[in-house]
Amino acid sequence: MSKGLPKRSEDYSLWYNELVKKAGLAENSAVRGCMVIKPYGFAIWEKMQRVLDDMFKATGHENAYFPLFVPKSLFEAEEQNAEGFAKECAVVTHYRLQTDPDKPGKLRVDPNAKLEEELIVRPTSEAVIWNTYKGWIQSYRDLPLLINQWANVVRWEMRTRLFLRTAEFLWQEGHTAHATAEEAIAETKQMLEVYATFAEQYIALPVIRGVKTPSERFAGALDTYCIEGLMQDGKALQAGTSHFLGQNFAKAFDVKFATKEGGLEYVWGTSWGVSTRLMGALVMAHSDDEGLVLPPKLAPIQVVIVPIYKGEEQLAQISEKVMQLKKELEAKGISVKFDNRDTERPGFKFAEWELKGVPVRLAIGARDLENGTAEVARRDTKEKSTQQFDSLVTYIPALLDEIQENIYNRAYTFREENTTKVDSYEEFKQVLDTKGGFVLAHWDGTPETEERIKEETKATIRCIALDTPEEDGVDMITGKPSKQRVYFAKAY
RNA sequence: CGGGGUGUAGCGUAGCCCGGUAUCGCGCCACAUUUGGGAUGUGGAGGUCGUAGGUUCGAAUCCUGCCACCCCGACCA
Missing domain, CATH: 3.40.50.800 (Anticodon-binding domain)
Incomplete structure (x- = not known):
């Protein structure tokens, strides 16, 4: 155990990285972008898993397991989803190695062992799961279908950081099918609330419940709901998402059901997930220059x-x-x-x-x-x-109860103090540069304005909060009318 | 993936410009004394200098490829 951690105030990302390693949560591995989660870190993840799993079961879900690999033809079936993830996919093209005739003791890919069809290492499992659901759903009696899986996924990220963004990460993904849009939307919102409850009561991280703008939506979803937390350096972290998929995947994979009335309709879908990124949220939300500050409810040793x-x-x-x-x-x-x-x-x-x-x-x-x-x-x-x-x-x-409550309150106060209402673009930029945090501002609802702000300030619309009151205003750049403020922030 | 930087014992480093197999601190092991906020003494162990080639009588040092990590961009849970 070596002395001394970098100070948060001096170099926040260095502090985070060193803390994760020195506290024994995780370390970098021999594999690019992939981490080793060490016993102490994994013990925290296991606690998270147990609590979340109980919450999923309590809301009627069952666990199942689907394959790691997705045949390319399935992967590309839902176009938006495929396009959204295409740039970050690991692809399996061969199934055999052989000794290299030119380099003794070395192996090479057997050129004769090329796969007929490439396999994509899942970046998310909608494709495999909906393809499976086709065989599971025939009648309204089969609905709703409420499934969760605990799994690893791979997204070939350019830049990785322990827990916050790794090429392979652990998560759970819920995938449900419903007879009506209303039911699916209710499920989407219910699971968002499960995540929010977990974040607030267990991680002691207060979160904004909101909906993403169209440009930030999950590829293939009609709506993406999210919870957003604020870290100590004033940057936002998306801590969980819940998607209303409409009938997109049902149509792509031809998942229909016979209605009570004898009709034949496409089912409505949702998917939702949280990942080992929650570990990063846990670290960044509460810890200090002496080390981790774990909420009692998730501490392996209390x-x-x-x-x-x-x-x-x-x-x-x-x-x-x-x-x-x-x-x-x-x-x-x-x-x-x-x-x-x-x-x-x-x-x-x-x-x-x-x-x-x-x-x-x-x-x-x-x-x-x-x-x-x-x-x-x-x-x-x-x-x-x-x-x-x-x-x-x-x-x-x-x-222990008091500590749990205190660190939540501390994080809540921090968030309130670092949430600023602004009405001009000048003020907006100034707050982002000096103070950071969430900035509540009016937005005209166009992707053009959103994009311009992102380019000029690096801040994105984190979400349109579900509980924001309506308030007439004008967009701070275009002057067009707006009915409510949205949350902006620089984000992880 | 583009720009910049780094890689020497478990960790942090000196040496590299100007080639002759390696410095220091922490940690580790043994023993003793210690124990209310990161102990002290004595003795000891530990190194394919990221990796694969090349130049050379000789490479940590010079050259090339590759890999990893860090910072800044683009991408993202």
């Missing part, structure tokens, strides 16, 4: 106990008390780590667990044994207090 002792005898005395406390806390569903390593000193352990973002740290030494106390340090505020040992079993669960 409480770490560091014994402070001289000699074996004292350690044994402390251990006895600690093991009992550990058991009682674990009975309440709290994960506790007793760091009784004899190879590191307390100060080192303090720093290490701070780097790893453990929400609550207890220190127990000879002094505490005498007084029947323990020192309690909380990661979010760095405050330390001395508590009666016997009260810890009730004190700690309450403290």
Whole structure:
């Protein structure tokens, strides 16, 4: 464990990168653009998965698994979708290697093993799944079809960053089919709300629920809903999307169903997903110059106990008390780590667990044994207090809840302070340059204006928020009328 | 993919211009003393100098290709 993390204020992206590596979340791999997710990072992802999976099940979805490869002919069936992803696809063209006759000990692609039809490594699974749905759906009785899959996908990105953008990433993708547009839209919105709830209650990240402009829509969707969070450097991060696909994929893959009345109609689709990018959101939303600050609900270790002792005898005395406390806390569903390593000193352990973002740290030494106390340090505020040992079993669960709430509130306050209403383009540019964050401004609804702003300021329309009140105004550039403000920001 | 930069022990680095197999710190291992905020001493181990070629008696050093990473653009969850 090396000392010192770069400061957020000095170099935010360097800070992020170093933090992810030093906290043991992930590291770069031998494969271009692909990361290794390390045990501590994966433990957080597993917690996310479990919570989300439960939420999906609670809303009636089932898990299934579809192939990694998509035959090119299927991939190109829905044109918009195919075009949208075409530039970032990994393609399998051969199925065999052979020893290279020119280079001993080396392999080469067997030129005689060319695939009849190329296979695309899925960048998303609509094509394979809708092709499958064709065989699963005949009647209105088969609907709605509510499926989720946990999988990896590959998008050949030019520039990658740990968790935020990697060539291969882990995600879940829900794919549903419905008898009516209304039902599909309701599903789209329901899953957006599931994501928003997860972001706010678990990641402790307040998010804007909104809908994307046509130019930012998912390729092949009629509408893309999203949740947008604000990171500490004032840049926005799209944390999840939910798409209303209309009948686009049903038509492309000929998925029809017999209605109750005896008619034959195309089904209506949705798809929705969140990825390991949420890990990036988690890191960037709360962490500080000392390391990670994990929300208790997602922390693999919620409480770490560091014994402070001289000699074996004292350690044994402390251990006895600690093991009992550990058991009682674990009975309440709290994960506790007793760091009784004899190879590191307390100060080192303090720093290490701070780097790893453990929400609550207890220190127990000879002094505490005498007084029947323990020192309690909380990661979010760095405050330390001395508590009666016997009260810890009730004190700690309450403290964990308080920390969860506090970091949410902190992030919420930050977002509010960094959301600015502007009415002129001058002001707009000035806010983006100096303060960053979300900028609420009127927009005339045209892709031309949106594009111009993007080119001139690098800010994009993150979304049209679902709960924005109507407000008459004029576009800050063209002066054309506008009925509501939209969220602009520079984004990841 | 275009422009710029970097690659030397687990990590951070010196050496490169001007060729003669490598410097320092942290970490690691052993022992001892330590332990309430990143310990100290003594001894020790660890290097295909990103990689593949080339030039040369000899390459970390010069030349070429490739790979990876970082920064700035274009693309994007």
